[in-house]
Amino acid sequence: MTSSPGQKSELDDIRLVIFFSVDQMSPHLLNQYEPLYTGGFRWLIDHSHQFTNTHYEHGYTATGPGHFVLASGQHPGPNGILGNYWYDRELKHTVSCVEDTVSKVVGYEGDARSYRQINTNTLGDWLKNRHPDSKVYSVAGKDRSAAMMGGKHADLALYYNWHGSFITSSYYIDALPEWLIKYNKKLNAVSYRDSLWTRSLPFEVYDRYAHEDFLEGESDRYHSEPYSPVFPIGFDADASDKDVVDGFFGFPWMDRATIDLAKVIVQEEGLGQDKNPDILFVGLSATDAIVHNYGPNSHEAMDAMLKIDRYLKNLIATLEDEVGLENVLFVLTSDHGGLALPEYRQKMGLPGGRISRPERETAVQDVFILLEKHYGSSDFVVNDGLGFYYDLGRMREMNIKKTDVDTIIRERVEKVTGIARVLTKDEIFSSHPGDTVLARLKNSFHPVKSPDLWILQEKYWVTKYPRGTGHGTPYDYDTHVPLLFSKAGQKKTTVSRKIMMVDIAPTIAAMLGINIPKDIDGVPITEMQK
Template identity: 45%
Template sequence: MRAGRVLFLVLGTSILLTCSRKPESPRLVVFLVLDQCRPDVITRYEPLYRDGFRWLLDHSLTCTQVFHQHGYTATGPGHFTLSTGSYPGPAGILGNNWWSRTLRRTVYCVEDTQALLLGGEGPGRSYRNTSTPALGDWLQAQYPDAKVVSVAGKDRASIFLGGRRPDVCIWYNWDGHFVTSNYYADSIPDWLARFNSTSHIETYRDSMWTKSLPDSVYLKYARDDFFPGEVDSYRKDPYSPVFPIGFDHGDPPEKALKMIGGTPWLDRLTLQAAEAAIQGERLGADDSPDLLFLSLSGVDWMIHYFGPYSQEVMDSQIKLDKELGHFFRTLDTVVGLDRVLVVQTADHGGLPLPEYLSQVRGQAAGRINAPLRKAVTRALNEDLQRRTGIENLVTVEGPGLYIDHPRLEETTVPLEEIKDVIRSYYEKIPGIGRILFLEDLLAATPSDTLEWYLKHTMNEQGPDAWALEKRNWVWKYPFGTGHGSPYSYDRKVPLRWARSQFSRSEYAAEIHTIDLAPTLAAYLGVTPPDSVDGVVRDEIVSFLKGD
């Protein structure tokens, strides 16, 4: 771990950090991640909060300049970095998915063909694709009696937060159950079996998502309900992405179990599962600090569908304010809120709908045409086949292009020629800014800026070429919005350290998400491994301790 200390001075102005009284060490740390939560997704609606978000904002140190340092800002790499303090690429996490040169197929970041799912149906999942120890592993090495529990909507979120061997690691299987795998346990806990049997998630297919507040309030804080570019999944003929939102009656019942992620109900269920875990695992019941990782995945899905400035996302935050309030009251009843530290952040940011940026803000923005890209890739491979005699020499996975080196080496065609052809085809696609090559990314220095961030999502097995989108362009086509770029709007995230003893404070110096896990570890009296890429922010530790 690199040593580091940041002064309490930014642009010559001291930062005010206040704590009402010196707090006792927490019995429970809640590490709360809101998936795809740009900082303004929370703060834009602050005047409307009355419950959970109100408590979180009023009792926290808010770090206002927080950035991921990896360039492929996806869910898997983001959650991995938050819990390990390490860059994802060198640890083997190249994205949510990547092309395996050894297996010659796409690999999902938490797939595990050796594991079996417990508690429901689905493919095996685990932490087996990386050996990097995470915060929970460090904690239990120092405090053997400490419990580590991870709960999320997405499997990759729960798994990467939980680390190597959490006591409990559960996620939603998109089929009506919260599940785990036999990598973690021989059977699901009794409390989880009860939760699954009494949640009746299938009944949500008859529910209707309606607004919590009068229309006039939404027009004040969000844009028009009907906006081009939104995904329309309910009564979509004609195109009408507006409230109310439900599930079409003609759809099979199991579709609602999958599509629930695009509503506020998934995050409600995830919080309820976390409450069951707190009570079932007796978290915070002794003086060994326990750790609850909690990732709310529905936020991400709804922003993908409707964009961060939509009335749907606004309403989801109003509803989440109430659900978080219930969750915090459960913490107060079971543990005592004065013995809990809540750390709230996000795995990545995101971009507004390109249509919003162009029509409302007058900015150049757009979508990379997926059918066009597919056609260009086909033409590229046909050209390469004429040159090399090899069919499908290049495989595409996400923004990455992988060259089949073993087959290429059987020819006399130089690699540089292949790269030139890739560049000539792909840089003609509207929305593609540059084609970057792996050897250049691995050699990048901080002065290279975007390449430097992308370097941290790469290793020697990474894609040979990377299609870097232009600023304000997204891969989502033809509807919705996305993330995944090295631009600041995708890398900037919120960070709050909240306790009931804290008064509202701000920290304006830049902090990196790789610093979060080592800083939290230091506060808990745990020494992070020397291998982590982040640093301990001593001034934040001092604030948390009330020094």
Template identity: 35%
Template sequence: MTRLNLALSLMIFLSVSWLSYGCKTTPSEKSARPKLAVVVVVDQMRADHLTRFEGVYEHGFARLLNQGATFTTAYHDHAYTVTGAGHASISAGVHPSRHGIVGNHWYDRAESKEVYCAEDTTCPLLGYPEEEADNGRSPVRMLASSLGDWLKEQSPESKVFGIGRKDRAAIFSAGLKADGAYWYNDGDGNMITSKYYMTSYPAWVKKFNESRVVDTYFQEGWHKLKTEQTYFLAREDSFSAENDGKNTAFPYEFTTKSPKAAEQYYGDLQSTPFSDALLMEFAKALVENENLGRDDAPDILFIGCSAADAIGHTFGPLSQESLDHFLRLDAYLGQFFTFLDGKIGNDNYITVLSSDHGVMPLPEELARRGFDAKRVSKGELVVRVGKVLLDLSQELGVSERLISGITGFGVIVNYSAVADKGIRPQELDARLISRLKDLHPIEDVFSREDLTEGKTDGRPYRELYAHSFHPDRCGDLMFRIKEYYLLRSSPYGTTHGSPYPYDTHIPFVVSGPGIAKGQHTQKVRTVDIAPTLANILGIDRPVDLDGQSLFEEIKAK
């Protein structure tokens, strides 16, 4: 970790929570705490991916459902449902409005530019020329402490690691004080990190990368795992809005004809279940070589499986490709749990399953099922918005642009354009909102005043947008697009990012020693995961979290 980032992280770390501790853990809970907590966050896993396929799961998911406490009504409690925001909310127990990771990218007003959530130019990628290090990575933009930080503060001998196919999944799960975070490099197939965490790779990581486990999937291709009857749980294999509109059915082969076949393979691997297989092999190596769960100081391992996200974006959540992936992930998780059973004992670790967000089904699929659903060209909407802004500019007699930028789910208003006209910011907001709300499929537009004044007028989704809003990292006006309307440039695939249940309703299962098996139907939130795990691990947590512990609800009596 560089001196600059060490100092900055320490300042953030000390300022956010420690003086506010007050939720104490009893000595009896501490004596019975597990030696390892494994938090599996499956990117883009909807709640119905767990329940809809329950009858065909045989391994990892089946074990969790059969042995764990399952919350059937678990939701993300913020509007902008993307990977960075989801992982940070799970690990920190507070909303994006407080932990600051409001999206994967945002316009940073202090820096006057768009930034990537995990970007840090002072912490280059380890093992790569600095000019090729893609600007570096760290959690320095996270404004709140998280579960791993609380553990490291109270039990310095404990170890905290985050791993993922995506850097932001590994980084924001692990927190500010983690012992390490590793993620997949799609350029060469290696698992990598940055100088924020270490100055050289451990020997075991070098050995893992040199073993080229990643290359073992090259000749396999992606074929259906089960018999055809199993796939009746999904729609027909070939659907016109999938992938590129042509390659929409099994099997899928990795290219071997391109001069850059290897480089293309490492990129293509991300969109197959095998990227999760690779990650689980790396998880085994990490547990083995970092000696996780071997002593009385509890450790935490966050695992961010992201194959579902790439597959879901391409084929949609109701596709046979999505089903096949979850069948394979079920097997990968089962193998990993069996490994942990043998390595540290099944009574010595706790497992949590959740997701960073869901996803909208393909609008074409919804439409044929009778929903008012539609794919809307992002470019066409931008043109229509531009026309409205031009008309308003002419009406106000100004030549400058009224909107100076777009960030996440909102826009940045250029208030200086009308300052000499005597128009106050609130008045310009009102005029813009009245015009923009008339543009289909924009359903609502929130001003920053709407989201910062604690209004409770029952306006739909206001609270979720407030939970996503940070004044320095969000726009001045935030849009809500109509439910089941997909704003996307491509005529294929789908995405997420809305406040609607298809994006916010996710799985939440806790399984392990001291946890009673059963289903719980009350509504809970992903910000409840960190305080619940803190309780299970016997560590104190800040008193001002947005989430609350559910341990009393699920503990074995």
């Protein structure tokens, strides 16, 4: 069932929605460098309704679940989206959130990905239900970003294949459009072998806004002997072609390529050219790799944002020429937040730490040794990431009590420095709504598919090891992201009340005057309906 169509007012002229998701862009990452923006970020901020207290309300804050929320208006867990990957009990192996074993890759090598396995409809699907001639396109560095945002009936979802090209699967089309073949040839990712990533502004500016360029805890991916995580950054002389096209993903050039491809889609597919509103989702994925490697307060993260600011300026200029900015609604947000490097937090006198991978792996190994000792077997338990999955049928056959296994795992794993608790699925599902952490984890859990035990790390601790930083927790620093709705003629306004990220899709639907499903978790944001 659906509600009545949303009410449109002065926004009746929206012919194109451009939805930007900048991967792992915390509010700090966007706002820290705002005085330096002169391009696309500057325009989007100056013409925005900016919401400063926006949070995801699920616990495993990762790319797949985040982009699912953005497009569907629903929490991920109950819909079977447990993470980027998870262990499938029936298949007995790890699967991708956008797994597609039916489709084939079209035109290039890589993995066929799509929305095939997901039953939930999304914003693009709602739009096409109301306006069958509307177009929905999605492009991102990551396959899960593109497929999740595009939804079930996207005209095309494009993603990088880690071999130098943007690809798609036969779920969407059987043959590549000529413009994509031409674009990939022009991209020529392997030619970046001799390129260097250098600063956009003088060193002194970075020294003023970011922490020092050489900070213990940053990853060193160029001339790493001796350890020296500093600009400039490029590819080592002995890098293979595969190393180059794979490593390309971790440079701002990846986001430039994505934005350039977005321009091509607008021009070649004629987006925003009639009264049937179109949507183009643009996922900028390189920021995630950059922040993971260097932290959000680094020279590298700062420079990536400054470069995106410049790249977006070019896209906005194209949209002005092709569509007219008065006909475009922009949305800017992220799929999850993130945490500063533990070493930086410690230097600033703040709590934080890094969970030792060897210590955690030893604890898991000990768990299986203990299970073997108690039961003569351990094949009824699988560890995948932060979860432990039980074969309950096998446990019944062996007359093994679930609570006894819970205790064995808990007592050993909770000794690992930086791990707060090991939670049972029952504890998560029976949690009180007032417990924000457990309530968010509940929104990440499925009653059947989810693990039986889940490892919750201490607040301000990361699992990234031995360097870099991470995300994925139910804590506010991982759930908090920016949210801007921008349009030509809009005066900058700021709203500080709390907004849930499940509200974004129904808000856009209401602004476009399309039906909003009644069974979703989000509601239109009232400030955007005036």
